[in-house]
Amino acid sequence: MTSRLNDERFELARGAARQAGALLRGKLGTHIGVRSKDVRSNLVTEADTQSEALIRSLIARRFPDDVVLGEETGTSGRDATHRWIVDPLDGTTNYAHGYRCFSVSIAIESDGEVQSGVVYDPMADEEYIALRGGGARCNGTELHVSDQDDLCDALLATGFPAHRVDDPIGNLKAFADFMNAAQALRRDGSAALDLCYVAAGRFDGFWEPSLHAWDIAAGALIVTEAGGKTSDYGGGPARLDAGEIVASNGKIHDAMLAVLKGDR
Ligand code: IPD
Ligand code: CA
Ligand code: CA
Numbered sequence: 607m608t609s610r611l612n613d614e615r616f617e618l619a620r621g622a623a624r625q626a627g628a629l630l631r632g633k634l635g636t637h638i639g640v641r642s643k644d645v646r647s648n649l650v651t652e653a654d655t656q657s658e659a660l661i662r663s664l665i666a667r668r669f670p671d672d673v674v675l676g677e678e679t680g681t682s683g684r685d686a687t688h689r690w691i692v693d694p695l696d697g698t699t700n701y702a703h704g705y706r707c708f709s710v711s712i713a714i715e716s717d718g719e720v721q722s723g724v725v726y727d728p729m730a731d732e733e734y735i736a737l738r739g740g741g742a743r744c745n746g747t748e749l750h751v752s753d754q755d756d757l758c759d760a761l762l763a764t765g766f767p768a769h770r771v772d773d774p775i776g777n778l779k780a781f782a783d784f785m786n787a788a789q790a791l792r793r794d795g796s797a798a799l800d801l802c803y804v805a806a807g808r809f810d811g812f813w814e815p816s817l818h819a820w821d822i823a824a825g826a827l828i829v830t831e832a833g834g835k836t837s838d839y840g841g842g843p844a845r846l847d848a849g850e851i852v853a854s855n856g857k858i859h860d861a862m863l864a865v866l867k868g869d870r
Contacts, residue, residue: 615669615688616722619712620735622664626657626694626710627728630701634729640702648768649698654678657694657710665690677820689715691846693820696725697796699768711798713823720846723824725798734802734828742805742831749832751855752807757865760810760858763792763800767816777815783865784813801825804853805832811854811862813839819846829853839866 630653639652658678665674673683676692683689690712695701697708706729713723725734734749736742742749754760762784766777784791792809794800797817803809805828823846826836835856836844841863844851852862864870 612716612721615672615714616724616735616737618664618668619690619714619722619724620733622661623710623712623724623726624733625664626661627726629653629657629660630695630708630710631728634701634706635704638702645769647699649702650678651695651698651702653701654695654698658692661692661694661710661712675819677818687717691715691720691819691823693798693818696798696821700795705795707794707796707799709796709799709802711820711824713827715823720823720827723827725802725824725828727799727802732802734805734825736805736824736828736831738827738831740831742828744802744806749802749805749828750807751805751829751832751834752810753857754810754855755857757787757811757858757861757870758789760788761790761792761808762788762862763794763803763809763812765793765795765797765800765814765817769816780813780815780866783868783870784862787861787865787870797821798825801829801853804834804855805829807832807855811852811858813850813852813862813866815839815850817849817851822846822851826851826853835859837863839863 633653658676671685673686673689693711701708710726722737800812836853
């Protein structure tokens, strides 16, 4: 891929995230056809599907052969050299309740590695972006993780999967353990934004089980490009298909892994 086409894809992703974000902002609080997917707590709205359709149409107009993986309509395209990984609305439960914490997340993978990503928060009008090897920015300002090196003084975030029926205990044991080990915890409801907040130094760390590639593909790159660290619960590479992720400023990473292992 030439770097010109790389740049074009990235700029297209940024524009698409902004347009989709404007759509979400405009429909917030209107009739959005909330319904459950497979289990009652796993929601989808017309805004999710319209946002994904918009993003897909913008990609298809310029890069019709690229593979697109979107949460609401699965995989399309025939040339997997480039894969767009799209969460058209991260934070659907918040959105359905008018809780103003949600985002649009788009990552672009080339030859199996995420090269760039954008997460757009339409209510705060904050655009988080990262290019592999090129750093991370929010609205033009460079992002840097925090320098907190003591888990006891750390503000952490997490989330709980909608499919709790499969695993009723789920994340609660880790939640209780971190309640004791850290300064405070937050559960805000948009994993993509949680990761961007780690990149911005607002959260010192984040962990969550049972996530999907579209929740984390862009945010994980934004964290590492802001100087942070990502891994699976065992400290191995954070793979998009692993489900679980730990993201931190790097300094408290081992302490977080120890808590998840049950050692602290
Ligand atoms: C959800 C959000 C939430 C996380 C859930 C995800 P969705 O994504 O990222 O923070 O806790 O596990 O499913 O369904 O709103 O796109
Ligand atoms: Ca999501
Ligand atoms: Ca979603």
